[in-house]
Amino acid sequence: MAIYRIEWKRSALKDLKHIDRTAIPKTLSLINSLALNPLPFGSRKLYGSEETFRIRIGDYRVIYEANNDLLIIFIVRVRHHKKVYKP
Numbered sequence: 001m002a003i004y005r006i007e008w009k010r011s012a013l014k015d016l017k018h019i020d021r022t023a024i025p026k027t028l029s030l031i032n033s034l035a036l037n038p039l040p041f042g043s044r045k046l047y048g049s050e051e052t053f054r055i056r057i058g059d060y061r062v063i064y065e066a067n068n069d070l071l072i073i074f075i076v077r078v079r080h081h082k083k084v085y086k087p
Contacts, residue, residue, distance in 0.1 A: 004035045004066070008075045015078040019060055027057050027078060031064075034073045038066040052076070054084075 016024060033040065039053065046052045051065045061084040063077040077084055 002071050004038055004071045004073045006031065006035055006073045006075065009077075012075045012078050019078065019080070023058055023060055027060060027062065030055065030057055031062060031075060031078075034064065034066075038068075038073055056081075060084075 016027070019027065030040075034055075040055065043053045043055045046054055046063070049065075051067060053064055053066060055062050055064075059081055061077070061079060061081050062075065063084060065074040065076060066072075067074070
């Protein structure tokens with residue numbers, strides 16, 4: 001079983017400041033679990049990309065890229081579901 005390395009985009013780290021404080025521990029726990037299982041139950045592939053996925057955490061979404069060749073999970077965004085897909 002391969003273990004993936006998790007890397008964060010700087011803007012994704014800033015996104016954590018804007019989400020509800022009670023959701024942060026659950027969000028970080030779920031993101032850390034991606035290292036063992038990059039495609040957990042409930043993850044969805046986003047249209048237009050082969051490596052970009054999203055997972056739901058209550059009202060929030062985590063957008064990430066899973067590179068299977070390099071074993072890296074790259075966290076792109078962590079935002080409220082109404083704002084996550086807007087540029």
